Amino acid sequence: MKYKLIDVASVIRSKNSGPYELTFDVIFKDFDMYNKVKAAKAIDEKAFCRLYNIPESDIIKLVYFDPAKAVKVTIVRALGETDVYGAQQHAPLMKYEFEL
Numbered sequence: 031m032k033y034k035l036i037d038v039a040s041v042i043r044s045k046n047s048g049p050y051e052l053t054f055d056v057i058f059k060d061f062d063m064y065n066k067v068k069a070a071k072a073i074d075e076k077a078f079c080r081l082y083n084i085p086e087s088d089i090i091k092l093v094y095f096d097p098a099k100a101v102k103v104t105i106v107r108a109l110g111e112t113d114v115y116g117a118q119q120h121a122p123l124m125k126y127e128f129e130l
Contacts, residue, residue, distance in 0.1 A: 035073075035126040038063045041100075044119035051090060052107050052116045054123060057100040064099035072128040073101045081122045084108075 035042065041057035056073065058064035067073060075089050082105070090104040113119060 032127055032129050033063075035128070036124045038067075042120050042123050044116050044123075046116040047104055050107050052105050052119055054103045054105075054120055055100055056102075056123065057098060061099050064094075064096075066130050067101070067128070068094045068096075070128075070130050072130060073103075073126075077126075077128070078103055078105075081126060 035056065038058060039056050040059045041055060044052055044054045047053040058067065073092075075086050075092055078084075078089065078092065079086050084105065088106040090106065092101070092103045094101055107116070111119075
């Protein structure tokens with residue numbers, strides 16, 4: 031079955047995690063969907079790189095964080111990027127679709 035991330039997540043956001051890094055958080059509405067996404071690795075390095083058109087070497091860390099039913103991805107911040115707070119970089123994730 032095909033899902034839209036925006037339909038199964040309660041929070042999709044991006045933020046600074048230092049002057050050279052951005053962090054993305056996806057917090058799921060329920061543990062059932064979170065566990066399915068985690069088991070299927072529906073959000074992984076390859077998918078994230080395709081979505082953001084970046085090389086895998088730009089991903090610093092991708093972690094599934096069970097207590098918060100969340101996925102956290104930290105990447106190298108693009109040179110010349112002008113979003114001071116990093117708060118507007120999550121838009122591509124809002125259009126992300128995956129199959130389980």
